[in-house]
Amino acid sequence: MLPQEFLERMENMLGEEYPAFLKSYDIARYQALRLNPQKGDDASFLNRMVFSLERVPWAEHGYYYTAQDTPGKHPYHEAGVYYIQEPSAMAPAAYLTQQMADGAGERILDLCAAPGGKSTQIAAAMAGRGILISNEIHPARAKILSENIERMGIANAVVTNETPQRLAEHFSEYFTRIMVDAPCSGEGMFRKNEEACEQWSTQNVELCADRQDEILDCAASMLAGGGRLVYSTCTFAPAEDEGSIGRFLERHPEFYVEEVPLAEGMSHGLGELSATIRLWPHKLRGEGHYVAVLRKEGTLADGGSGLLKNGYENGLAAGDSKSAAAGIPEYLAFAGETFAGDALEKYAGRECRYLKFGEQLYRIPEGMPSVKGLKVLRPGLHLGTAKKGRFEPSHALALTLHAADVLHTMDLPSDGREIRGYLNGETFPAQGEKGWYLITVDGYSTGWGKLAGGIMKNHYPKGLRKRLY
Numbered sequence: 001m002l003p004q005e006f007l008e009r010m011e012n013m014l015g016e017e018y019p020a021f022l023k024s025y026d027i028a029r030y031q032a033l034r035l036n037p038q039k040g041d042d043a044s045f046l047n048r049m050v051f052s053l054e055r056v057p058w059a060e061h062g063y064y065y066t067a068q069d070t071p072g073k074h075p076y077h078e079a080g081v082y083y084i085q086e087p088s089a090m091a092p093a094a095y096l097t098q099q100m101a102d103g104a105g106e107r108i109l110d111l112c113a114a115p116g117g118k119s120t121q122i123a124a125a126m127a128g129r130g131i132l133i134s135n136e137i138h139p140a141r142a143k144i145l146s147e148n149i150e151r152m153g154i155a156n157a158v159v160t161n162e163t164p165q166r167l168a169e170h171f172s173e174y175f176t177r178i179m180v181d182a183p184c185s186g187e188g189m190f191r192k193n194e195e196a197c198e199q200w201s202t203q204n205v206e207l208c209a210d211r212q213d214e215i216l217d218c219a220a221s222m223l224a225g226g227g228r229l230v231y232s233t234c235t236f237a238p239a240e241d242e243g244s245i246g247r248f249l250e251r252h253p254e255f256y257v258e259e260v261p262l263a264e265g266m267s268h269g270l271g272e273l274s275a276t277i278r279l280w281p282h283k284l285r286g287e288g289h290y291v292a293v294l295r296k297e298g299t300l301a302d303g304g305s306g307l308l309k310n311g312y313e314n315g316l317a318a319g320d321s322k323s324a325a326a327g328i329p330e331y332l333a334f335a336g337e338t339f340a341g342d343a344l345e346k347y348a349g350r351e352c353r354y355l356k357f358g359e360q361l362y363r364i365p366e367g368m369p370s371v372k373g374l375k376v377l378r379p380g381l382h383l384g385t386a387k388k389g390r391f392e393p394s395h396a397l398a399l400t401l402h403a404a405d406v407l408h409t410m411d412l413p414s415d416g417r418e419i420r421g422y423l424n425g426e427t428f429p430a431q432g433e434k435g436w437y438l439i440t441v442d443g444y445s446t447g448w449g450k451l452a453g454g455i456m457k458n459h460y461p462k463g464l465r466k467r468l469y
């Protein structure tokens with residue numbers, strides 16, 4: 001049941017459009033996924049015709065799927081071939097990364113990032129270049145975010161679990177782009193999420209608006225002059241949409257709303273903020289959303305950056321005196337035996353810098369800021385566990401690599417029993433040279449196996465195992 005006060009406000013807001021808006025609640029919600037360009041190009045996926053897909057007009061790699069498709073239960077999901085995401089929710093990150101060739105020279109912050117829809121979309125546009133800081137305030141949600149970053153094979157992201165205030169103490173005018181996908185009253189998700197509907201109240205709308213003000217102030221101080229800030233919500237409440245942006249612009253005259261082209265079906269924002277964007281469920285194939293694209297006065301200096309409380313993270317290089325203790329020789333030995341072609345230089349070359357957290361070895365993104373004092377779940381690409389004389393590669397590394405990057409692969413067809421057994425932790429008989437194998441599904445990397453004595457030992461992480469049959 002939709003709350004009465006909510007309906008009255010919507011009727012006042014929408015006038016003659018109100019009946020069409022109400023009718024949208026009788027239509028089943030639209031479902032969509034975003035193909036992961038890190039895993040392969042769209043055309044080769046579409047040629048497989050696994051699902052009936054149709055383009056989402058405003059998002060590169062975004063496609064509607066039908067009720068008959070069950071992409072969440074397909075092995076491709078575990079291989080990070082796509083991310084299931086509500087179609088309207090694909091708009092904010094599309095605007096954040098508009099006109100960006102790739103992530104070279106970019107330092108991007110996703111401030112309210114879990115479970116990772118926007119972060120994984122931003123990372124796709126960055127194509128492995130530059131640095132992405134994906135932050136989430138709630139520890140349990142930050143863990144899910146980190147798992148999704150891993151599943152999508154993202155190598156240039158740092159996942160943090162901080163409040164916006166703590167991050168703002170650390171980074172001043174540092175980021176080139178910031179995404180604020182704010183916690184909100186969720187009115188746009190009533191069709192998708194009944195809980196949002198039950199928890200709705202006018203007091204909560206006010207509470208959300210106050211919280212949005214605080215989050216936006218932190219974002220403002222972290223954005224470099226000339227940088228872009230995209231603010232989004234999944235609510236219709238003007239106090240949290242044009243209201244939050246209007247209050248923000250009053251507090252921050254150094255910001256202005258950028259005029260951006262509207263995609264098919266999108267509408268202008270209300271009142272004076274008509275240059276911002278509304279996505280209405282009765283006007284396009286998606287849920288309710290609001291997007292504001294803001295720019296901070298100034299010019300982005302090439303390679304320049306603002307203040308970082310603790311400076312940059314240099315990490316360890318292979319030749320550093322401390323590298324033996326960090327397990328880097330063990331990793332390099334593994335890399336020499338496992339990687340093929342350019343992968344050796346890319347993942348274990350002279351330019352690589354490493355960090356060790358306990359026994360866990362990471363390759364940090366280029367130009368990584370120091371994260372000293374911050375709660376960090378993932379300081380870059382997790383390479384694996386380095387123990388004396390032994391290296392065990394991580395699941396994240398498997399998902400980042402491609403079949404051509406390694407000497408040994410074992411490909412399992414997506415419609416077969418074996419891949420389902422593998423994802424459920426089963427070992428299986430196999431012939432070949434002893435050692436680490438990248439297990440792929442129809443060519444898409446999925447995890448590790450270790451072959452010895454005619455048996456492929458399963459290294460699919462225990463916590464991720466599932467029955468898909």
Ligand SMILES: C[S@@+](CC[C@H](N)C(=O)[O-])C[C@H]1O[C@@H](n2cnc3c(N)ncnc32)[C@H](O)[C@@H]1O
Binds near residue numbers: 115183
């Ligand atoms: C709309 S959701 C983010 C969805 C995410 N961007 C995505 O695309 O998958 C908003 C997030 O803000 C977080 N949040 C809640 N309170 C917050 C606060 N005070 N500061 C920052 N983030 C907060 C929530 O835990 C939630 O994960």
